[in-house]
Amino acid sequence: MDHVPDQTINRLPIYLRCLTQARAVGIAVVNSLQLAQMAGTNAAQVRKDLSYLGELGRRGIGYDVEGLIAHVSDVLGLTEKRRVAIVGYGRLGGALHSYRGLADRGFDIVAVFDDDAGKVGAPAGDLTVASIDDLEDVLRSLDVEIVILATPTASGQDIAERVASAGVRAIMNFTNARLELPDDVRVRPVDLSVELQVLSFYLARTS
Amino acid sequence: MDHVPDQTINRLPIYLRCLTQARAVGIAVVNSLQLAQMAGTNAAQVRKDLSYLGELGRRGIGYDVEGLIAHVSDVLGLTEKRRVAIVGYGRLGGALHSYRGLADRGFDIVAVFDDDAGKVGAPAGDLTVASIDDLEDVLRSLDVEIVILATPTASGQDIAERVASAGVRAIMNFTNARLELPDDVRVRPVDLSVELQVLSFYLARTS
Numbered sequence: 001m002d003h004v005p006d007q008t009i010n011r012l013p014i015y016l017r018c019l020t021q022a023r024a025v026g027i028a029v030v031n032s033l034q035l036a037q038m039a040g041t042n043a044a045q046v047r048k049d050l051s052y053l054g055e056l057g058r059r060g061i062g063y064d065v066e067g068l069i070a071h072v073s074d075v076l077g078l079t080e081k082r083r084v085a086i087v088g089y090g091r092l093g094g095a096l097h098s099y100r101g102l103a104d105r106g107f108d109i110v111a112v113f114d115d116d117a118g119k120v121g122a123p124a125g126d127l128t129v130a131s132i133d134d135l136e137d138v139l140r141s142l143d144v145e146i147v148i149l150a151t152p153t154a155s156g157q158d159i160a161e162r163v164a165s166a167g168v169r170a171i172m173n174f175t176n177a178r179l180e181l182p183d184d185v186r187v188r189p190v191d192l193s194v195e196l197q198v199l200s201f202y203l204a205r206t207s
Numbered sequence: 208m209d210h211v212p213d214q215t216i217n218r219l220p221i222y223l224r225c226l227t228q229a230r231a232v233g234i235a236v237v238n239s240l241q242l243a244q245m246a247g248t249n250a251a252q253v254r255k256d257l258s259y260l261g262e263l264g265r266r267g268i269g270y271d272v273e274g275l276i277a278h279v280s281d282v283l284g285l286t287e288k289r290r291v292a293i294v295g296y297g298r299l300g301g302a303l304h305s306y307r308g309l310a311d312r313g314f315d316i317v318a319v320f321d322d323d324a325g326k327v328g329a330p331a332g333d334l335t336v337a338s339i340d341d342l343e344d345v346l347r348s349l350d351v352e353i354v355i356l357a358t359p360t361a362s363g364q365d366i367a368e369r370v371a372s373a374g375v376r377a378i379m380n381f382t383n384a385r386l387e388l389p390d391d392v393r394v395r396p397v398d399l400s401v402e403l404q405v406l407s408f409y410l411a412r413t414s
Contacts, residue, residue: 077410170406186406194217197283
């Protein structure tokens with residue numbers, strides 16, 4: 001399991017989503033071609049990716065949807081709740097807080113932070129906006145595992161260093177900052193314009 | 208160019224972002240290893256991906272940053288502005304409207320829609336929230352090329368069909384709906400919880 005390629009790991013959540021959708025419409029068994037079509041890849045890739053997780057499918061029959069959901073969830077560490085904080089509670093931070101499906105998928109937003117004195121102390125859903133001054137203390141006391149970084153880019157590196165110093169080992173980075181952090185901190189950059197650029201490619205080819 | 212693999216196309220915007228960052232700090236030439244490290248892939252992958260775009264680098268020297276930015280931008284169709292509409296102007300739609308960098312990268316938000324009578328007609332940045340009743344007419348009259356679908360999942364398929372019927376050929380889908388649309392409509396599903404699930408995998412492995 002320690003040798004699962006990063007690209008395979010990146011596809012596991014997509015398979016999980018497809019499997020969950022299949023289950024929702026009453027499908028009990030899928031073969032690799034069906035799963036590939038739902039996930040936007042090919043059957044050989046599906047078989048190879050899932051082979052890293054052990055012997056899961058049955059030749060000529062396919063994968064048991066319920067069993068595969070449980071197994072992939074387990075591999076992804078989704079069987080326990082993950083404690084998440086949002087740092088930077090502007091429009092994007094606020095939208096992520098109310099983003100559908102995070103709680104359903106085991107991600108509990110347990111704290112939100114901002115540096116704007118006008119926001120600190122205000123209600124944020126069932127939470128209260130915490131001050132960025134208390135960042136390290138609150139992250140530690142709430143045992144936060146993942147931080148969603150939604151600050152302005154200019155303060156991204158500074159805040160990320162403070163987050164890492166508080167023991168958080170995973171950051172979802174919505175800023176444009178290229179974060180330089182200790183090797184044991186895993187960073188996922190998110191850039192929504194990437195998706196638009198991919199769509200732009202296809203528009204340019206077909207127009 | 209018609210045979211560039213989808214996976215390569217998906218990486219081109221990431222290379223473009225890395226190259227733009229390199230330029231911002233004054234780097235004029237990068238080799239494939241450097242670009243790979245910035246993009247989170249390997250040098251062979253970078254060379255293979257860029258080989259689809261023609262003979263671009265010089266052996267033993269590398270890629271001219273400025274020239275490669277121009278070339279990748281051209282391939283991605285980013286040299287002309289793309290006209291984009293946001294359908295569903297809740298917290299997520301609003302956050303995407305003010306999302307840093309879309310306009311800088313050639314994506315002009317030219318219309319935003321909602322079905323809430325309390326929002327229709329209200330100001331939205333330099334726009335006014337349009338009624339979903341006028342969706343097809345407004346998309347056509349403004350010549351919208353890309354729609355960002357940020358409605359509730361339940362109405363996703365219905366709205367997407369109307370978007371397609373108005374001639375839009377590219378949809379960025381933030382709903383959970385699995386859209387069934389004509390083959391000439393390109394859909395990019397976006398699921399922010401995927402990134403959290405990948406982080407969760409690494410947390411599960413190291414804890």
